[in-house]
Amino acid sequence: MFDANPHRLPSTNIASIFRNSLSEIPAKLATIPPFLVLVAPRHTRSQRSYRYIIPDREITLDNSIVQLVCLKCQKTNHDPEISGEFYFCNECHEGESATVTTDAIITCYCTNCLSDMHKNLVRSIHTHHTKRVSSDKTKLNLFAVLCIETSHYVAFVKCQERSQFRHEWLFFDSMSDRMYDEQNVPLVDSVSEFDRWIDDAEKGKDDFFNWLDDRRGRKQPTSNIRQLRLFRDGAFFFYENTNMNY
Incomplete structure (x- = not known):
């Protein structure tokens, strides 16, 4: 991603x-x-644009950043010449050649094109089920953060429990310890404070990160070190659309 942080x-x-x-x-x-992977921007290979990045637990997609394209005229919802709504039509879409993809392509028609296509369908119009493209917002949920400090990779991963409303965050470190100074010993540990860390960062941004700055370079409890890894070293942020089947 691009953000020069001027x-x-x-x-x-x-x-x-x-x-x-x-x-x-x-x-x-x-x-x-269905998935979105966001990469923290950098000024240089070793310098991030921001010292600390807060991983939002939800990212909202709406029609201001999602482009609707009319299958007929190829004009979009951001085209100044287009006025009005965009629509789905099951029968009209079946007559179009579609590209096979795993993404949820928004197949739709602008008001003018749909009117032209339906103009002479007096007898069969009842088979055309038309629906306005909703302007509702789609939410993508955070499910993992990959953190990189030089060549040391760790990850925070959300594990969904049987109830869709309950989850647990886990911390994974592939090089948590060394055995005989030869083999890396991995670690998987529960991080029950993950959501609270995000809340603290969002509420007291400057004070919270000043507090973290004071602790950089010191010998710290495990909890503080993991907060530093999350906010300072977060490099890849993984989101999923839980409303889609894949």
Whole structure:
């Protein structure tokens, strides 16, 4: 992603970086993806654009960043010449040649094209089930953060329990310890404070990260070290659309 951080802010949210990147390119999403992987921007290979990045637990996709394209005229919902809504039509879409993809492509028609296509369908119009493209927001949920410090990789991963409303965050470190100074000993541990860390970072941004700054380089309890890894070393942020089957 692209975010030069011209104001030299010490911290931000990954969702803000995502939107800033789309504005800077500029670009829109052509689909509502089942998965979204966001990469922390860097000034150089070793220097991140932001010292600390907060991983949003949800990222919202709406029609301001998702591009609707009319299958007939190829105009989009961001085209100044287009006015009105976009629509689905089951029968009309079946007559179009579609590209096979795993993404949730938004197949739709603008108001003008749909009116033209339906103009002479007096007898068969009842078979055309037309539905307006909803402007509802789609939420993508965070399910993993991969953190990199030089060549040391660790990860925070959300494990869903049987109830969809309950989950547990786990911490994975492939090089937690060494055996005989030859073999890496991995570690998997529960991180019950994960959601609280995010809350603390979002509520007291400057104070929270000043507190973390004071602890950098010191010998710290395990909890503080993991917070540093999450906010300072977060490099890849993984999101999923839980409303999609894949």
